[in-house]
Amino acid sequence: MAAPTVSASLNASTYSPGDPMTLTLSYGDPDTRPVTVTIVVTDAQGNSSAPVSVTAVIDPLTVTVSDDSGRTWTRISDTGAVAVYRAVA
Amino acid sequence: MPRVTVTVRDSGGRTATATADYAIAPPVLGGYYLSGNGDPTADMAGGNFRSLTQYRSFADGYLFPGWNKPWLLTLGRNGFAINMVLELKHYGAANTGPQTFTVDGVGYTVPAPAMTIQQRPGTTWPKAYGYGQVLAGLCDGLFARALSQYRTMGFPVTIQLASELDTDHEFGTTESGVAYDWADSDARAVQAMTYIVNWFKARPLPAGTTFSVGSGGFDRACFRRTHPESLMSRLDFLQWNVYATDPGHTALARFRRTKDWAVADLGPVALARPVIIAEWGVRVAEFPDQAAWIATVPPAIAQLNAERGPRIVRTNYFNSGWGTLSPKATGLAALRAAYATKPYG
Numbered sequence: 001m002a003a004p005t006v007s008a009s010l011n012a013s014t015y016s017p018g019d020p021m022t023l024t025l026s027y028g029d030p031d032t033r034p035v036t037v038t039i040v041v042t043d044a045q046g047n048s049s050a051p052v053s054v055t056a057v058i059d060p061l062t063v064t065v066s067d068d069s070g071r072t073w074t075r076i077s078d079t080g081a082v083a084v085y086r087a088v089a
Numbered sequence: 090m091p092r093v094t095v096t097v098r099d100s101g102g103r104t105a106t107a108t109a110d111y112a113i114a115p116p117v118l119g120g121y122y123l124s125g126n127g128d129p130t131a132d133m134a135g136g137n138f139r140s141l142t143q144y145r146s147f148a149d150g151y152l153f154p155g156w157n158k159p160w161l162l163t164l165g166r167n168g169f170a171i172n173m174v175l176e177l178k179h180y181g182a183a184n185t186g187p188q189t190f191t192v193d194g195v196g197y198t199v200p201a202p203a204m205t206i207q208q209r210p211g212t213t214w215p216k217a218y219g220y221g222q223v224l225a226g227l228c229d230g231l232f233a234r235a236l237s238q239y240r241t242m243g244f245p246v247t248i249q250l251a252s253e254l255d256t257d258h259e260f261g262t263t264e265s266g267v268a269y270d271w272a273d274s275d276a277r278a279v280q281a282m283t284y285i286v287n288w289f290k291a292r293p294l295p296a297g298t299t300f301s302v303g304s305g306g307f308d309r310a311c312f313r314r315t316h317p318e319s320l321m322s323r324l325d326f327l328q329w330n331v332y333a334t335d336p337g338h339t340a341l342a343r344f345r346r347t348k349d350w351a352v353a354d355l356g357p358v359a360l361a362r363p364v365i366i367a368e369w370g371v372r373v374a375e376f377p378d379q380a381a382w383i384a385t386v387p388p389a390i391a392q393l394n395a396e397r398g399p400r401i402v403r404t405n406y407f408n409s410g411w412g413t414l415s416p417k418a419t420g421l422a423a424l425r426a427a428y429a430t431k432p433y434g
């Protein structure tokens with residue numbers, strides 16, 4: 001099992017009160033892979049159901065964002081590799 | 090400085106952490122100047138005015154707070170950010186000779202000002218104490234007198250040396266019969282401003298005292314020449330003035346002009362300094378609706394401060410000359426409305 005990686009960047013270093021703030025995260029883990037499992041049910045007579053498929057993520061990552069000033073960061077988007085959060089200055 | 094911390098955890102409990110620091114700037118201070126260094130108290134009443142510009146000549150025996158200016162003490166004690174423009178320029182025709190006076194028991198004699206500045210053709214050129222006189226130590230008594238009075242005020246101010254070096258030097262200067270072109274005048278001024286700042290900083294100053302040098306900000310080469318890193322390392326602010334005098338002038342473009350030159354031309358020390366706009370104004374001849382133009386200033390400042398480069402932290406409306414508010418009541422109402430708005434409010 002490999003360790004995850006993450007980097008974080010803000011869209012500015014100084015904000016005026018009330019300004020929108022944008023935080024962009026890039027994260028990943030070599031173990032994190034999507035897999036698709038396809039299931040077919042077959043009875044004793046040999047009748048098979050239509051296949052159904054489900055997806056799962058092996059070794060999923062949990063992202064937490066905290067702010068020591070108590071500011072609330074809200075997730076705007078997340079591709080699984082890049083996540084964008086917003087807060088108000 | 091606030092910090093945001095991001096943690097990524099996998100199912101095995103392995104984590105990675107990244108941090109990003111940021112700052113929340115205080116509101117921009119909305120400010121004012123009233124013609125003739127007049128008492129601005131009544132004009133500012135009821136508005137979010139927190140900053141003020143004042144002009145004094147080192148030749149004047151009453152710099153701090155100034156002759157008949159008890160209101161300046163009141164404003165300062167109430168937390169106003171006071172930008173005191175101290176000029177080597179001699180304001181009046183009266184008594185341009187040498188001065189002899191005593192400061193804290195020490196006698197000084199300062200020679201007559203030996204330089205002319207603002208040598209615009211067809212005008213009377215004002216006198217000023219010369220950069221050579223400053224560097225020779227001949228003006229130390231003027232600085233001692235200013236410092237002694239400043240110490241009695243009980244609050245710190247920003248000392249802006251010179252009002253506009255570009256205006257002073259645009260047509261060259263002359264000291265003791267020697268003519269200097271614009272660039273040479275700038276170089277001599279940088280030496281003299283450095284001398285004066287060092288003179289003050291070598292002595293006990295009220296805590297919170299800050300310094301800048303003045304410029305109109307209308308000439309890129311002059312702005313670059315007068316803001317070398319060696320001088321900026323001794324200063325706390327950048328400063329320039331902003332006027333709308335052409336119908337095409339927008340607030341964003343006018344406040345941006347000198348900032349863009351600064352970002353392109355100045356070094357990291359200069360660009361780490363916040364900006365005081367000691368004067369801004371909109372001329373009624375080109376903008377009969379001054380209030381409409383004033384209303385565009387808050388978003389312009391907000392946009393510039395959201396961009397890369399030094400932040401504008403004070404803007405003082407110049408209700409005089411080009412900036413004269415007419416009608417005054419309408420203009421003041423517009424200023425009150427602007428200063429109640431982000432990034433001021």
